Structure formats: structure tokens, C-alpha cells
Amino acid sequence: MSALTTLPTVVSYFTPNWEYPAHAARLRASCESLGLPHVIEELPDQGAWRANGRLKPAFILEKMEELQRPLLWTDVDNEFLAVPTGLRADVDFMAVARKGTRFRRRSGWAWCVWVMLFNPTPGTMKLLRWWVDDTSASTDSDDRSFERVWRQHRSELKGAALPSECANEDSPTVRWGCCTWSSKMDRKREVKKMRQQRRRARR
Numbered sequence: 001m002s003a004l005t006t007l008p009t010v011v012s013y014f015t016p017n018w019e020y021p022a023h024a025a026r027l028r029a030s031c032e033s034l035g036l037p038h039v040i041e042e043l044p045d046q047g048a049w050r051a052n053g054r055l056k057p058a059f060i061l062e063k064m065e066e067l068q069r070p071l072l073w074t075d076v077d078n079e080f081l082a083v084p085t086g087l088r089a090d091v092d093f094m095a096v097a098r099k100g101t102r103f104r105r106r107s108g109w110a111w112c113v114w115v116m117l118f119n120p121t122p123g124t125m126k127l128l129r130w131w132v133d134d135t136s137a138s139t140d141s142d143d144r145s146f147e148r149v150w151r152q153h154r155s156e157l158k159g160a161a162l163p164s165e166c167a168n169e170d171s172p173t174v175r176w177g178c179c180t181w182s183s184k185m186d187r188k189r190e191v192k193k194m195r196q197q198r199r200r201a202r203r
Contacts, residue, residue: 057145
């Protein structure tokens, strides 16, 4: 196992709707406070949450082609609490493993895609292009698309789990990432409930 000896560049994007600009400012501030190189950009809103999420692989691929260095993707509504550790240089990608989580037992999915390391390898470039192709041909979410690509091409890719201090889906209190996951989901459930109540009131 070969450890990554340089800090990866944090990459993320946001759309100018909901609370995402404020989340982007918080993520950027956490990167700056820890000295993490970062590229966080605003992209046009595609009109739906899933459609915005499907921009992810193309954005990461663009930044990999541009920067040619390790990239640490994070959803914009996360923040870093410490400098990331436990990252590997001898794999194509690292992601939060769903192994043992309630969701894994229900779905059989292998990976969470809200925080991921990508190394500049031939395997990574193939992975990102396959992911772009899949999201372009589907209306599924980006995580479902990634899982489909992984299952189809896993023999050609080298993936590894991010260290446990990064994230635990069943208990999202962590040391260096994904620390707002539960609050994000709570907020989205709250917004969905409000919209349903408004629709019922208009009937």
C-alpha cells in the first residue's frame, strides 16, 4: 500500500439555488483554513436535483484533464474538519464503502459518492469517461450511475475504501469530511414535506 505524499486538490461545484451558495462558501473557508488546494465553481442549475448531480463526472473529468493531479471530490454541502489522512496513491479511486451499512444491506451498492479521491491514472480516466457516458444516457442519480459503471468494469479498476474517520453512513459524525450529511438530508426532507403540504392546500 502506497500512501499519497501530496495534498490532493479539493474539487466541487454548486448551483445558484437552495442553500448551495452558502454551503460552497463554508466549504471554501474550511479548505482555506486547512491549507487545502481547492477548485469550487458555480455551474448553471439544470432544473432538478438529480440533473445537477449528473454533472459530477464530467466536472471531475474536466478538472483531472486540466490539473493532472490527485483530486478529492466532495459534495459542496460538506466541509473539512482536519487535513485528510489515509489517502492512497496506488489505486484509481477511493470512496466511502457502504459495507455493513443499513443502505448496503438493502441495495447491495458498494460505494458512496459524496466524497471520493481520484488519482491521475489510466484507470481513473477510463472510469470517469464511462461514468460520463452513463450519466449522459440515463436519468438516474449520479450514485446509481457510478454503481452501474463499477459493477460493469470492476475487473479493470482498482478502488479502495476511504478511512473510517472520513465517514460512516450510519453515524455521520466524522473527523474530516461529510460532517453535514445528516443535516442536509433532514433539511431536504423538511423542504419536501413543505412542498407536499402546499400542493395539498391548493387542491
